[in-house]
Amino acid sequence: MAGQSDPHVSLFSPPEVEFMAEDELVEIVPNMRMDPLNFICGDFGPFYPQIPVKVPLWLAAALKKRGKCTIRPPQWMSIENLTKVLEGEREDRGTFQAVPFHYIEISRLLFDHARDDIPDIYMVRSLIEDIRDVRLHKVETNLEKFSATSAVKIAHLSAMEVNVVRPFVVRALQAFYKHDNPVLMVDLDSVSDRQSHVTRQRQMPNNAQKQPLKRR
Amino acid sequence: MAEDTGDGSTAEMDDYETLMSTTDAELLKTAWRNEKAAPEILQFQAPLVKRAKEQIQLMEETVEEYEESGMDPLTVSLYQMDLDRAHFLLRSYLRVRLQKLEKYMFYIWKNESLWSRLSDPEKMFVQRCIDDMEKHLEETVLSKLPDNYQSVRRQSVISEEDDMVPEPQLDTFIACKARNRFVSLRLADSERPLEMERHDVSFVLYKVIEDKIGADIDLV
Structure with missing residues (x-):
């Protein structure tokens, strides 16, 4: 029937994903006094000079832009932690390290708006870029090993990553679902991957390093 | 709000956050995200939308008052930003629904359980959409076709069911x-x-x- 699966209806644009990330809280150190702000999205403040306070990222960025505060980068953005995460990502090819759901967007927003508040910004930025690349590569190589399942669970996949892999994963699962009927299951062994018993849901399988899928 | 940071002490924080993340703005964001990602139309969040509209209106009046009373322009602009964000969410939520309604109007119209998920204005919208669409197709194409092929919803009179209705x-x-x-x-x-x-x-x-x-x- 006409027009039933428009893959774009369910997709979030990058600015929309960023919009959602802007509600995440960060700590700022104001340099001025201001009364509490009673917003629709919550109450923040009061603000006193040199007293740290938590606000949503968008508010932090707005105050920073006007020179009213400095932003304290979150704990997970320390070089020490990022190095640990990157090592973990490289060592364990099957699973993902625990990172904030919006780590890509948060770090991007902070790089854009608060570069002078992040110590060793070049190092931090390159670590995060490496982490992002390793993770995307990992998703792609793991997707190669995809086999018929009625559900795929991926621990610690981030918002932006979900958004990137969604079109492919959904189409692949749909195709499997269509062909997934007991009679056809027999054929499964003769298809590319030889995992004898098909467990229906699981983490994405471990696998040795392979050529990445074609880059977009 | 903030997601788990993976430092192990997040379990208690999660509960706390769940409690705290119940501002209507947060609920509306969730509703918007759910609606956007779901293939079919979901239940209209009537009470939530009503509250959001009220809050937005109240905030509009407040911002206006602040402006007139000569309040610090920075504070006013921050309130305006918060207002803009709430506006955006509400509009996006309503708009995603309208897109689905336009696309699946015939399907939703004939399905009782889906029809009951719509707000009254949405029902009116679908009704008018259908009328306009039928009239348009009638005038431009259908009236010029042989008698057996004049249905908007069926390929021909021998079709046993509506086989020209887009479904999600x-x-x-x-x-x-x-x-x-x-x-x-x-x-x-x-x-x-x-x-x-x-x-x-x-x-x-x-x-x-x-x-x-x-x-x-x-x-x-």
Whole structure:
């Protein structure tokens, strides 16, 4: 029937994903006094000079832009932690390290708006870029090993990553679902991957390093 | 709000956050995200939309007052930004629904349970859409076709059901997360349930979690 699966209806644009990330809280150190702000999205403040306070990222960025505060980068953005995460990502090819759901967007927003508040910004930025690349590569190589399942669970996949892999994963699962009927299951062994018993849901399988899928 | 940072001490924080993240702005964001990611139209969030509209109106008046009373322009602009964000969310939510209504108007119109998910203005909108669409097709094409092929909804008089009505693809997979700490899903073709922690993202058949959206599970 006409027009039933428009893959774009369910997709979030990058600015929309960023919009959602802007509600995440960060700590700022104001340099001025201001009364509490009673917003629709919550109450923040009061603000006193040199007293740290938590606000949503968008508010932090707005105050920073006007020179009213400095932003304290979150704990997970320390070089020490990022190095640990990157090592973990490289060592364990099957699973993902625990990172904030919006780590890509948060770090991007902070790089854009608060570069002078992040110590060793070049190092931090390159670590995060490496982490992002390793993770995307990992998703792609793991997707190669995809086999018929009625559900795929991926621990610690981030918002932006979900958004990137969604079109492919959904189409692949749909195709499997269509062909997934007991009679056809027999054929499964003769298809590319030889995992004898098909467990229906699981983490994405471990696998040795392979050529990445074609880059977009 | 803030997601788990992976430092181990997040479990208590999660509960606390769940309690704290109940501002209407947050709820509206979730509703918008769910609506955007779901293949079919979901239940209209009437009370939430009503509250959001009231808050927005109140805030508009407040901002105006602040402006007139000569309040610090910085503070006023911050309130304006908050207002803009709430506006954006509400509009996007309503707009995503309108897109679905336009696309699946005939399908929704004939399906009682879907029809009941619409707000009154949405019902009016669909009704008018259908009238306009029928009139348009009638005038431009259908009236010029042979008698047997003049239906908007059927290919010809021998069709036994409406076979020209666009329907959403429900046999599809969506990405979702557990709203609270732990959710267990029964899958039709597996004996082991799918267990989801709060940090897990799962791609699951839409029908499996359909009735859990907005309760135990949110789409991402």
